[in-house]
Amino acid sequence: MSRLVIVSNRVGIPDGSARAGGLEVAIRPALKKRGGVWFGWSGKVTDGDPEAAATVVKDNVSYVTVDLQKDDYEEFYNGFANRVLWPILHYRLDLAEFTRRDLGGYFRVNEFFASNLEAVLRPDDTIWVHDYHLMPLAKALRERGHKNKIGFFIHIPFPPPEILTALPNHERLIPALGNYDLVGFQTVTDANNFSRYLEDEAGLKRLGTDSFAFEDRVVQVGAFPVGVETEPFAKLARRAVDTPFVRDVFTSLSGRAMIIGVDRLDYSKGIPDRMNAFERFLINYPDWHGNVTYLQITPRSRSDIQEYADIARQVGEAVGRINGTFGEASWTPVRYINKAHSRTALAGLYRASRVGLVTPLRDGMNLVAKEYVAAQDPDDPGVLVLSRFAGAARECTAALLVNPYDHEGVAIAIHRAMSMSLEERRQRHAVNYRALMRNDLSQWAERFLDQLERQPVEMPLRAGARR
Ligand code: F6P
Numbered sequence: 001m002s003r004l005v006i007v008s009n010r011v012g013i014p015d016g017s018a019r020a021g022g023l024e025v026a027i028r029p030a031l032k033k034r035g036g037v038w039f040g041w042s043g044k045v046t047d048g049d050p051e052a053a054a055t056v057v058k059d060n061v062s063y064v065t066v067d068l069q070k071d072d073y074e075e076f077y078n079g080f081a082n083r084v085l086w087p088i089l090h091y092r093l094d095l096a097e098f099t100r101r102d103l104g105g106y107f108r109v110n111e112f113f114a115s116n117l118e119a120v121l122r123p124d125d126t127i128w129v130h131d132y133h134l135m136p137l138a139k140a141l142r143e144r145g146h147k148n149k150i151g152f153f154i155h156i157p158f159p160p161p162e163i164l165t166a167l168p169n170h171e172r173l174i175p176a177l178g179n180y181d182l183v184g185f186q187t188v189t190d191a192n193n194f195s196r197y198l199e200d201e202a203g204l205k206r207l208g209t210d211s212f213a214f215e216d217r218v219v220q221v222g223a224f225p226v227g228v229e230t231e232p233f234a235k236l237a238r239r240a241v242d243t244p245f246v247r248d249v250f251t252s253l254s255g256r257a258m259i260i261g262v263d264r265l266d267y268s269k270g271i272p273d274r275m276n277a278f279e280r281f282l283i284n285y286p287d288w289h290g291n292v293t294y295l296q297i298t299p300r301s302r303s304d305i306q307e308y309a310d311i312a313r314q315v316g317e318a319v320g321r322i323n324g325t326f327g328e329a330s331w332t333p334v335r336y337i338n339k340a341h342s343r344t345a346l347a348g349l350y351r352a353s354r355v356g357l358v359t360p361l362r363d364g365m366n367l368v369a370k371e372y373v374a375a376q377d378p379d380d381p382g383v384l385v386l387s388r389f390a391g392a393a394r395e396c397t398a399a400l401l402v403n404p405y406d407h408e409g410v411a412i413a414i415h416r417a418m419s420m421s422l423e424e425r426r427q428r429h430a431v432n433y434r435a436l437m438r439n440d441l442s443q444w445a446e447r448f449l450d451q452l453e454r455q456p457v458e459m460p461l462r463a464g465a466r467r
Contacts, residue, residue, distance in 0.1 A: 003122060004036035007113065007137065008130035011040040013056055013063045021264070022367045023130055023155050026226045030445030035060030039117055042066060045073045053116050066116050068109065075105020078304050085132045088167050090268045090362045091159050095307055098168050107136060114140035121146065126453060131155050138179035151452040152180040153224065156364040158190040161197040175202040178214030182452045184224040186364040186391040191223045220455055224448045225391060227439040228370040233347060237375035240348030250352050257418060259294040260353035262346060262368050264301040267311045270361040270387065270404045271298065275318035277410035282326050282333060285415050290331045292418065295349070299340040350375035355417045356384045359404040365391035373432045381429035383417035385410070395439060398431035
């Protein structure tokens with residue numbers, strides 16, 4: 001088996017910090033099992049020339065990281081990746097702020113990654129690149145002569161060409177994904193959107209259902225929905241519910257039922273809409289006053305970007321309004337916390353919550369939804385209220401699926417979840433849990449890497465293939 005080299009912007013160096021995005025949660029078990037290298041940004045920004053790449057070896061994994069310079073951080077990370085690609089790929093054309101300077105920075109950092117990565121690459125390494133920060137990386141490596149198998153997986157949504165073509169210079173960026181051998185998405189819809197772009201916009205010839213001719217290579221496209229480590233997470237939740245932290249939270253509820261939401265502070269997560277829906281729930285169902293506490297855990301993220309400061313203000317105002325209007329000296333309807341919590345703490349809180357409220361406006365997968373299901377007590381489970389616009393809705397079909405823009409609809413779903421009979425809760429949970437088991441995280445990386453490694457590196461173009 002060849003050595004696995006993972007490349008992503010964030011690198012999950014195991015330093016005991018509580019911060020673990022979906023990408024980190026997905027990659028870590030695969031790397032732990034197979035060993036290899038994880039290459040990416042150190043998280044540090046330097047003023048002068050960047051230092052040489054730093055390496056930390058832990059167990060069977062080498063973590064190799066590079067610093068970004070100030071301009072790179074501004075143009076690549078804050079700029080093109082998070083002010084242009086992030087909103088557009090989440091269907092938010094209204095929030096995209098394109099500049100040619102940022103686009104230049106994006107390509108420059110991809111070249112910088114490629115040149116540093118080459119120093120650690122061996123000819124037979126399997127390279128697996130992750131997420132929207134690094135779309136042109138395979139092209140940069142191919143231009144340097146690397147013939148390795150290179151796969152790409154995008155953790156966030158991929159919109160249809162009608163949206164994507166509003167991205168200036170999409171012709172330079174999106175077809176460059178053809179330099180990968182395999183391009184993976186969270187859902188079949190995302191994969192189809194990409195295939196449609198390749199065929200209709202980039203004029204690539206379709207060779208089979210999921211493969212296209214690109215220059216003298218073949219690029220395959222597929223859906224590989226990320227799962228969670230279902231049984232280990234269920235076990236963690238069983239233990240965590242008895243930790244002093246979770247017991248303290250539980251005691252502080254004074255017998256009230258808890259609704260939980262856990263999201264990075266990001267406009268794609270739909271937190272202001274969720275607050276409005278919870279407010280609507282309190283207005284329409286006054287019997288719940290004093291009987292329910294909504295805990296929203298929301299670590300801050302990408303704080304240098306204006307839209308993120310705006311969303312922080314909007315959520316803060318909504319929480320203040322709800323608590324001011326409905327709260328009593330003895331009851332705070334919404335507890336809003338910006339601190340990141342450990343996986344153990346979250347697992348225990350999920351298990352202790354009657355409702356998991358996961359209502360993003362758009363999300364690639366959303367592992368909080370899956371972890372909430374995994375954490376429940378099957379004899380007395382809570383209910384997942386889930387946005388139909390999260391990838392997880394394809395698998396957790398027995399959740400109460402909602403349209404997050406329809407606040408009244410979400411309020412009705414919260415009421416339904418809170419009032420649901422034990423029998424219906426058990427049935428719905430069993431269906432969702434089975435779906436999680438069918439697509440456990442342990443199979444995700446294997447499925448992707450099997451397909452990538454089976455794929456021939458080069459194939460002659462069939463006659464008449466268009467470029
Ligand atoms: O996939 C979404 C993602 O960009 C991941 O790369 C990352 O784990 C998470 O969001 C957090 O974002 P950031 O690295 O910008 O803090």
